[in-house]
Amino acid sequence: MNRDAFARELGVLVGDGNVQGVPVTAGEPPAWQVAPGSAAEVAEVVRRCNRDGVAVLPVGSGARPTRWKAVAERPRVHVAMRRMDHVVHLDETSLLVHVQAGLTGAGLEKVLVPRGLSLGDYPATMLGSTIGGMIAVRTPGKSSARHGFLEDAVLGVSAVLADGRSIHTRVAPRRATGPDLARALCGSEGTIGVITSVVLRIHLKAEARLLAAYVLPSFDAALAAAYLALREECQPAGLRVYDSAEARAHLGDELALAGPALDDDAALLLVATAGPTDLAVCDRDLVTSAVEAEGGAATDPRLADAWWKLRGGDPRQVPPPSLQVTATPSKLRAVYRAVRDAARDAGATARAHVSRFDAGGAVVFVTLVADGKPLDGARLDAVRATCEQAAGDAGGWLLGARPAQMDPYLAALRAELDPNGILNPGALS
Numbered sequence: 192m193n194r195d196a197f198a199r200e201l202g203v204l205v206g207d208g209n210v211q212g213v214p215v216t217a218g219e220p221p222a223w224q225v226a227p228g229s230a231a232e233v234a235e236v237v238r239r240c241n242r243d244g245v246a247v248l249p250v251g252s253g254a255r256p257t258r259w260k261a262v263a264e265r266p267r268v269h270v271a272m273r274r275m276d277h278v279v280h281l282d283e284t285s286l287l288v289h290v291q292a293g294l295t296g297a298g299l300e301k302v303l304v305p306r307g308l309s310l311g312d313y314p315a316t317m318l319g320s321t322i323g324g325m326i327a328v329r330t331p332g333k334s335s336a337r338h339g340f341l342e343d344a345v346l347g348v349s350a351v352l353a354d355g356r357s358i359h360t361r362v363a364p365r366r367a368t369g370p371d372l373a374r375a376l377c378g379s380e381g382t383i384g385v386i387t388s389v390v391l392r393i394h395l396k397a398e399a400r401l402l403a404a405y406v407l408p409s410f411d412a413a414l415a416a417a418y419l420a421l422r423e424e425c426q427p428a429g430l431r432v433y434d435s436a437e438a439r440a441h442l443g444d445e446l447a448l449a450g451p452a453l454d455d456d457a458a459l460l461l462v463a464t465a466g467p468t469d470l471a472v473c474d475r476d477l478v479t480s481a482v483e484a485e486g487g488a489a490t491d492p493r494l495a496d497a498w499w500k501l502r503g504g505d506p507r508q509v510p511p512p513s514l515q516v517t518a519t520p521s522k523l524r525a526v527y528r529a530v531r532d533a534a535r536d537a538g539a540t541a542r543a544h545v546s547r548f549d550a551g552g553a554v555v556f557v558t559l560v561a562d563g564k565p566l567d568g569a570r571l572d573a574v575r576a577t578c579e580q581a582a583g584d585a586g587g588w589l590l591g592a593r594p595a596q597m598d599p600y601l602a603a604l605r606a607e608l609d610p611n612g613i614l615n616p617g618a619l620s
């Protein structure tokens with residue numbers, strides 16, 4: 192491969208100003224970053240790369256770049272989607288928006304909110320990501336009990352396959368009939384195609400948002416109350432359960448203001464309900480009665496205000512969790528207990544909160560602590576390994592784990608669509 196000639200060809204395809212060399216160390220194959228301005232340019236770049244077996248790595252906001260080291264033996268082109276950041280079409284009657292993949296969630300909200308619309312009640316931290324990146328990586332974080340998983344809002348996807356062909360999955364009422372290829376692209380992490388645009392279901396901006404806080408006698412009781420309310424079809428915009436140690440770590444100042452100290456065994460349940468005012472009140476009342484049925488009571492709502500700020504990216508520093516485990520509603524308590532016991536046996540303490548609730552389960556966020564400080568380094572690795580094992584034995588799934596049974600099918604699909612293995616070869620492997 193003649194690298195100068197290849198770089199010139201990239202310049203012809205996307206414009207010289209949109210091609211940059213990526214620094215590599217001596218002896219490594221060359222790498223470039225290109226920023227196409229349209230789906231047609233993405234297709235041309237991918238087609239050209241396919242001809243020489245050059246790896247293609249899509250880049251959204253770059254929050255979690257692909258592990259390109261896995262493809263360090265071959266030339267690579269990082270395809271930055273940042274120039275493709277337009278709203279293609281907004282249908283305010285059908286509540287649909289067609290957006291290019293490089294637009295961020297925050298950028299989309301800037302267009303929607305002044306029109307009384309919104310992407311929905313997803314965690315604010317996800318909004319810095321591009322729409323393409325959000326769809327390409329499926330995680331429980333991109334969900335809301337009110338609107339479901341972000342991929343459920345995807346009604347159509349346009350993407351470029353490894354040979355440069357473009358596909359557009361059909362936007363039809365109830366998706367009409369036949370297999371839904373949009374699903375295959377959701378979570379494919381750039382291995383099946385480069386997503387160029389997405390049609391998403393959007394929502395009316397919530398008329399009211401109500402925040403409430405409750406104390407329950409135990410963590411088990413708080414989880415039971417959460418699922419009692421969800422089974423009654425309460426649809427909160429956000430829901431979180433804290434054990435007492437985690438509540439102190441996250442909300443210490445507000446807890447002190449809120450009155451008597453939280454018992455060590457007690458738990459805090461915080462909820463945000465949203466939507467038309469009547470529905471928001473109704474959802475909050477469902478939570479209140481579920482809490483009362485489990486022996487709890489309402490407490491100072493300032494705790495819920497503090498949590499909501501934290502969720503939206505409060506500048507106060509909360510250490511990242513040491514371990515994130517997802518489990519079905521019936522396994523959550525066992526997972527929490529197993530992790531706590533395993534941490535204790537390893538000479539540490541586990542504190543936790545549970546959030547990302549939906550009917551299928553929730554995520555337990557665990558912070559491992561010793562001598563009052565979050566663990567780090569080799570000690571953290573050792574205790575975390577023990578806790579991960581215990582969580583798995585209790586029926587939990589580590590966040591990011593994929594069912595291994597799917598791997599042969601994914602490999603077969605990749606081999607069929609991308610015989611030269613150019614699309615994000617380091618991902619999902």
Ligand SMILES: Cc1cc2nc3c(=O)[nH]c(=O)nc-3n(C[C@H](O)[C@H](O)[C@H](O)COP(=O)(O)OP(=O)(O)OC[C@H]3O[C@@H](n4cnc5c(N)ncnc54)[C@H](O)[C@@H]3O)c2cc1C
Nearest residue numbers: 249251252253254255320321323324325327328332381386
């Ligand atoms: C394995 C994994 C687990 C993660 N777990 C979580 C989590 O639990 N919670 C959380 O909030 N975040 C998580 N993230 C971060 C996640 O990357 C972001 O939430 C968001 O999806 C990334 O958006 P971005 O625009 O920053 O994309 P980037 O970080 O730039 O890219 C993320 C991945 O998507 C691919 N990609 C980006 N754009 C496109 C496109 N247009 N077409 C095809 N592929 C594309 C990239 O090649 C890369 O593999 C995880 C990321 C990965 C890879």
